Amino acid sequence: MLLHTSKVVALMPNDISTDIIYPGRFMATVLPTETPQYCFADMVELNNRLKNKEIPPNSVIVAGANFGCGSSREQAVSTIKGYELIIVAKGFARIFLQNSVNLGLKTVVCPTIEADEGDELEIQQDSVVNVTKGKSFPVEPLPKARQAIVDAGGLIAYTRKRLLEKYPNR
């Protein structure tokens, strides 16, 4: 099933930390409506392109392993979510991946992905097809239990449902 056809707008190496995604000095800003301004703040060019809306939603960042390592700060997810980017990485750090599920940031675990900037990707349920290179790469599926959160539209909606079940006679 085809989910998105997207362009690669940035390539990133292994171990992109939450300090690179959302530097600690902006931690006092917490609301998802306000965090996008500091997305990759120290990668000034990328930050400017994002803020100037030069990067359309569903564009892809292709990254190496351990993307989102470091802090549990949820700003690192809400800041990227603000631009509706998709992260296709060889792997993610645990807390970042869970935060992405909870907030609805699209993350794709694709351990063998090969791509260059500007390549066109077809993101499918079980693979990423690099249309430009004519190659396909398998995707590791999301564990079943987490799919329930995604299907509910994120953790807030999911927990609200559970809360309402706790008070059936409300």
Place this chain on the structure above:
Amino acid sequence: MAMTLVEKILAKATGQPSVKAGDVLEPKVDLAMSHENAALVINQFTEIYKDTGIPLKVWDPSKIAIILDHRVPAESSKTATNQKKIRDFVGKQGITKFHDIRGDEGGICHQVLPENGYVIPGSVIVGTDSHTTSHGALGTFAFGIGATEMASVWTLGTVLNVDVPGTIKVNVNGKFSSGIYPKDLILYLIGKLTAEGANFKVLEFHGETIKNMSTSGRLTLSNMSVEAGATSGIVPADEETLRYLLEEAFVGYKGELLKPDIDAKYDRVIEIDASSLSPQIACPHTVDNVKPISEIINVKVNQIVIGSCTNGRLDDLAAAAKILKGKKVARDVRMLVFPASWRIYKEALKQGYIADLMDAGAVIMNSNCGCCLGVHQGALADGDVSLATTNRNFKGRMGNPNSEVYLCSAAVAAASAITGIITDPRGVK
């Protein structure tokens, strides 16, 4: 079926006879910790309740801990306003484990929790902070979660979708030689494992060295386990844990001390000979870029930092004071000391460590996260090099992407303060 320590804790927390790596569970939470990011948790918690008609009430106000530590006293009006919002919420909800900006009971969250007896062996602890792994030092399954996940915990009292992690057993034997500390051990291990080597796994520490290690040292190991990607770093609770709880946290514990089964299944077993370790340094800009100090030649430092939840405890201050007593911090070096809690600060005053450090030229800061995360105090100039006992050296971590951070033990930091160059403490007379 034979279980690892974390499997045993999770079986208990879910009321099942046994669980195994790979299961997905929803365990009950015994302690849910947040710091300033409680402001975001409150926001998300309120969202969950929106339009439900259900009164806004946390599941159990006695199981929630909130410690203001990341930017205290507030560095900006924005932070101050967030802190006020947290205070109001705490009052309304009757949250009892609240540590405000106070000299009698404040400090860094990962020190405040254990020293107040909140960390009970065998429990499940979640925190909106990646270094929540620290509390595994007292035999708990403790791990970091995001703010929205925490809002869900405040609502349901459980944490959703916990994959029972596989466990890597780390056996450490032999005696540290003089000048070598638990920090050197954990840096060495992270270098060996790499920053993602323990992703989605637990590190379970065993061996003579661990058995003889104080809870303070174990906290350093568990604290930094997350730097190898580990979900948690756990030391089975033992006699030393009981001693710590009684003598340093002032709570007696008479419950069970869970142990892993001897035939438990591990993903991997790592053996380390502690006696062969030399001082270890994590070089910029990743924590796994670890080298023995002999390979660090002539690295000049501008700022020395001793503190944080990793190495800001009494034994760290003692080690630094011992080296710096009667000596001077080099003229072109700034030395900043952030004790991990005000209780530690007060004890260090009593012991004379603070005076020794001040006489040498160190600046003693208040107990808070300080420059560890680059948001408050001790920012670095372009081109500056900092040598710190903290736990992260990511690019920009100390507030400036054009600076460098090296990580080390308190002894290395103190020895280097004298020379202004990264220095082996074993050579200091």
